[in-house]
Amino acid sequence: MMKLPFSTKAKEVANEPPSVVFSKYCAEELERRRDAGKAVNERQFQAAVALALERLRREEGP
Amino acid sequence: MIIQRVEAERLHRYRVLRLADLPEQGIIALSGDNESGKSAIGEIICFALFGRTYALDRDRIGKLVHWGAGQGAVSLRFLAKGKRYQVSRHLVRNGEQSARLTLADTPEEPLARGVEAVDQEIRSLLGYGFEAYIETLYLAQREITMPHPKNPAVRAMVGVAPLERCAAELAREAEDKREEIVRTEGRIAELEQELETLSPELSRVAEIEDQLASFEGRERAIVERIVALESAGDRYCERYRSRGAQGLRRALASFLASITLIAWLGLLVLWGMLGVQPNRWPMPEIRSWLSTLTPEGQSPETFLLYLLTILGGLLLLWWIWLGILAFQNRRRRLAARRLSQELDRLEALEASLPPLGKPKLEIPEEPLISAAPQVERPDAERRSRLQQRILSLEATAPEVRAAIAHEIAWLRYCAARIRGERAHQIAALERIHTDQIRHRELNRRRGKLQSKLQALREEVAVRQLAQELLAGAAQAMSQRFREHLRGMVSQALPQFTEGRYDHLDVDEHFQIRVYSRDKRNLLDLDEISSGTQRQIMLALRLGLAQELVSRLVGEAQFVFLDEPFAFFDSRRMRGALKTLSELGGEVVQHWVVAQRFPQDAPMALEIPCGGHPDSLEIGYPEMH
Numbered sequence: 001m002m003k004l005p006f007s008t009k010a011k012e013v014a015n016e017p018p019s020v021v022f023s024k025y026c027a028e029e030l031e032r033r034r035d036a037g038k039a040v041n042e043r044q045f046q047a048a049v050a051l052a053l054e055r056l057r058r059e060e061g062p
Numbered sequence: 063m064i065i066q067r068v069e070a071e072r073l074h075r076y077r078v079l080r081l082a083d084l085p086e087q088g089i090i091a092l093s094g095d096n097e098s099g100k101s102a103i104g105e106i107i108c109f110a111l112f113g114r115t116y117a118l119d120r121d122r123i124g125k126l127v128h129w130g131a132g133q134g135a136v137s138l139r140f141l142a143k144g145k146r147y148q149v150s151r152h153l154v155r156n157g158e159q160s161a162r163l164t165l166a167d168t169p170e171e172p173l174a175r176g177v178e179a180v181d182q183e184i185r186s187l188l189g190y191g192f193e194a195y196i197e198t199l200y201l202a203q204r205e206i207t208m209p210h211p212k213n214p215a216v217r218a219m220v221g222v223a224p225l226e227r228c229a230a231e232l233a234r235e236a237e238d239k240r241e242e243i244v245r246t247e248g249r250i251a252e253l254e255q256e257l258e259t260l261s262p263e264l265s266r267v268a269e270i271e272d273q274l275a276s277f278e279g280r281e282r283a284i285v286e287r288i289v290a291l292e293s294a295g296d297r298y299c300e301r302y303r304s305r306g307a308q309g310l311r312r313a314l315a316s317f318l319a320s321i322t323l324i325a326w327l328g329l330l331v332l333w334g335m336l337g338v339q340p341n342r343w344p345m346p347e348i349r350s351w352l353s354t355l356t357p358e359g360q361s362p363e364t365f366l367l368y369l370l371t372i373l374g375g376l377l378l379l380w381w382i383w384l385g386i387l388a389f390q391n392r393r394r395r396l397a398a399r400r401l402s403q404e405l406d407r408l409e410a411l412e413a414s415l416p417p418l419g420k421p422k423l424e425i426p427e428e429p430l431i432s433a434a435p436q437v438e439r440p441d442a443e444r445r446s447r448l449q450q451r452i453l454s455l456e457a458t459a460p461e462v463r464a465a466i467a468h469e470i471a472w473l474r475y476c477a478a479r480i481r482g483e484r485a486h487q488i489a490a491l492e493r494i495h496t497d498q499i500r501h502r503e504l505n506r507r508r509g510k511l512q513s514k515l516q517a518l519r520e521e522v523a524v525r526q527l528a529q530e531l532l533a534g535a536a537q538a539m540s541q542r543f544r545e546h547l548r549g550m551v552s553q554a555l556p557q558f559t560e561g562r563y564d565h566l567d568v569d570e571h572f573q574i575r576v577y578s579r580d581k582r583n584l585l586d587l588d589e590i591s592s593g594t595q596r597q598i599m600l601a602l603r604l605g606l607a608q609e610l611v612s613r614l615v616g617e618a619q620f621v622f623l624d625e626p627f628a629f630f631d632s633r634r635m636r637g638a639l640k641t642l643s644e645l646g647g648e649v650v651q652h653w654v655v656a657q658r659f660p661q662d663a664p665m666a667l668e669i670p671c672g673g674h675p676d677s678l679e680i681g682y683p684e685m686h
Contacts, residue, residue, distance in 0.1 A: 018535075018539075021221070048527035048528040049528070
C-alpha cells in the first residue's frame with residue numbers, strides 16, 4: 001500500500017495549541033529583532049506577548 | 063465521523079431512502095444516470111447534519127421536501143468519538159423544521175432537542191461546522207475550486223482563527239483606547255487653557271503682598287501723624303491760651319527785679335560806707351537819719367543788714383518769677399516747633415500717599431478713621447505761612463485748630479483711601495489664593511490625566527505590537543500550513559495525474575501552480591486542461607480534508623465527492639479511485655458520485671441509483 005503523508009506529521013503540527021505556536025514564534029521574532037540591530041523595547045515586547053498569550057489561552061479554554 | 067445509516071422520507075427526489083450496513087472504510091460508490099438521485103443523497107446527508115444544504119440555505123430549505131409532499135424527515139446514524147449517534151430532522155415545506163439528537167442505542171433519551179441545540183451539539187461532536195464541511199469534506203458537483211484563503215473554515219483549518227480573533231479583539235481595544243486618548247488630550251488641553259488664565263495672577267502674589275505691607279505702613283504712619291498732630295495742636299493751643307498776660311507779667315517782674323536790685327545795691331554801698339568810712343560826709347548825717355528809723359537797741363548797720371536781706375530775698379523772688387516766665391515761654395516755643403515739625407512731616411507723608419480719586423472698593427468702617435468724606439488737599443503755601451506764624455507764636459489757637467482740623471480731615475481721607483486700596487488688594491490676594499488652590503487642583507488633575515495618557519499610549523503600543531506579533535505568527539502558521547499541504551498534495555498528485563505533475567506550489571492567496579515534468583516548468587491552472595485541473599483540485603481538496611480532520615477532528619472521517627471524475631477518462635478514473643482507496647490518514651470513508659464506475663474499481667459498496675423513480679433501499683434487512 002502506498003504511504004502518503006496524510007496523517008502523522010499533520011497531526012503533530014495540528015495538536016500544538018495556538019498559544020504554543022505563538023510563544024515559539026515570539027521567541028524567534030525577539031531574537032530576529034535583536035539580531036537586526038534595532039533597538040528593541042523588551043519590556044513592551046514581553047508585555048505584548050503576555051497580553052496576546054493571555055487572550056489566546058482564554059480562547060483555547062481550560 | 064463515519065456514516066452508518068441514512069433514512070429519509072419525502073425529501074428531494076426520494077419518497078423513501080434507506081441506506082444501511084454502510085462500510086466504515088473505503089469507497090461508497092453512488093452510480094447512475096443523470097437525475098438518478100446520486101447528488102440528492104449528498105444533500106440529504108448534509109441536511110441531516112446541518113439543517114441546510116450546499117444549494118439551499120435555511121430560508122429556502124423547504125424546497126428540499128419531496129414534490130407533492132407537505133413535509134419530510136431524515137434520520138442519520140453516525141459514529142463519532144467512539145459512540146454511535148442518531149440525528150433526526152423533520153422538515154415542513156414552509157421551511158419549519160425540528161431536530162433531535164440521541165445516542166443510537168437509547169433513542170428515547172435525546173441529547174439535544176430543537177434545531178439550535180442540535181446544531182450546536184453536532185458541531186461539538188464533529189469538530190467542524192457547515193462552512194468547513196462544504197469547503198473541505200463535501201465536493202459539490204458544480205464546484206471544483208480552491209477555498210478562499212479568507213474563508214473562516216480555511217482560517218480555522220490553518221489554525222490562525224484564534225489568533226485572528228485575538229488580534230481583532232486587541233484592535234478593538236486599541237481603537238477604544240485611542241478614542242480615550244483623544245478625549246484625555248482634549249481634557250488636558252482644557253485644563254492647560256484654564257491653567258494659563260490662572261498663571262499670570264499667581265506671579266502677582268509677591269507684588270501684592272509688598273503693596274499690602276506698604277499700605278499698612280502708610281496707614282499706620284497716617285494714624286500716627288493724626289495722633290501726633292492732634293497732640294501738638296492741642297499743646298500749642300493750650301500754651302497759646304496761657305500766653306495772654308505773659309508780657310505784662312514779665313514786664314512787671316523785670317521792673318520789680320530791677321528796682322529791687324538797685325535798692326539792694328544802694329543799701330549795700332551805704333552799709334559798706336558806714337563800715338569803712340563812718341565819719342566821711344555824709345555818713346554821719348545818714349547814720350543819724352537811720353538811727354531815727356532804727357528800732358531801739360539796734361545799730362544802723364544792723365538795720366541795713368536786715369534791709370539788705372529782705373531786698374535780697376525779694377530780688378531772688380523776682381528772678382524766680384522771671385525764670386518761670388522764661389521757662390513757660392520756652393515751652394510755648396517748643397510746642398510751636400513741634401507743631402511746625404508735624405506740619406513738615408505732613409509734607410513728607412503726602413509725597414507717599416496714593417493719588418487722589420475715588421476709592422476702588424467700599425471703605426470698611428474703622429473707629430479712628432470712621433468718616434472719610436472727600437476733602438480738599440490743604441494748600442502747601444498756606445501751610446507754610448501758618449508754620450511761620452506758629453514758630454513766631456503769632457498763630458492764634460482757633461486759627462491753628464481750624465488748620466489742624468483740615469489737615470486731620472485730609473489725612474483721614476487719605477487713610478480711608480489707602481484702606482480702600484488695601485481692601486482691594488486683600489480681595490485680589492484672596493482671589494489669587496483661591497486661584498492657587500484651583501491651580502494646584504488643576505495641576506494635580508492634569509498630572510493624573512498625563513499619567514493616564516501615558517498609560518493609554520503604552521497600552522495602545524502594546525496592543526499594536528501584540529497585533530503585529532499575532533499577524534506574524536498567523537502568517538508563519540499559514541506559510542507552514544501551505545508548505546505542509548503542498549508536501550502532502552505533491553506526493554498524491556502524481557497518482558492522480560499519472561505522473562505528469564508531481565510538484566505543486568500554493569501561494570498565500572491559495573493560488574496554485576503545478577510543476578510539469580514534460581515542460582519542466584511551473585504552470586498556472588489555466589495553462590492545463592480542465593480534466594487535469596479537476597485532478598489537481600481533487601488532490602488538493604483531499605489534502606485539505608485530511609488537514610481539517612487532522613487539526614479539528616482527530617478521528618475517522620467521511621468525505622462526499624460529487625462527480626469528482628466528471629472530466630476523467632476511464633483509465634484516469636480507475637487510477638484515481640485506486641489512489642483514493644489507498645490514501646492514508648483519517649479520511650477513510652469516501653462517498654464518490656459518478657455515472658459509471660469501472661468494473662475493477664476498488665469499491666467497498668456500490669449504490670446504483672435510479673432503479674426506482676423515488677425510492678432507494680440498500681442493506682436494510684430489518685425492514686424485511
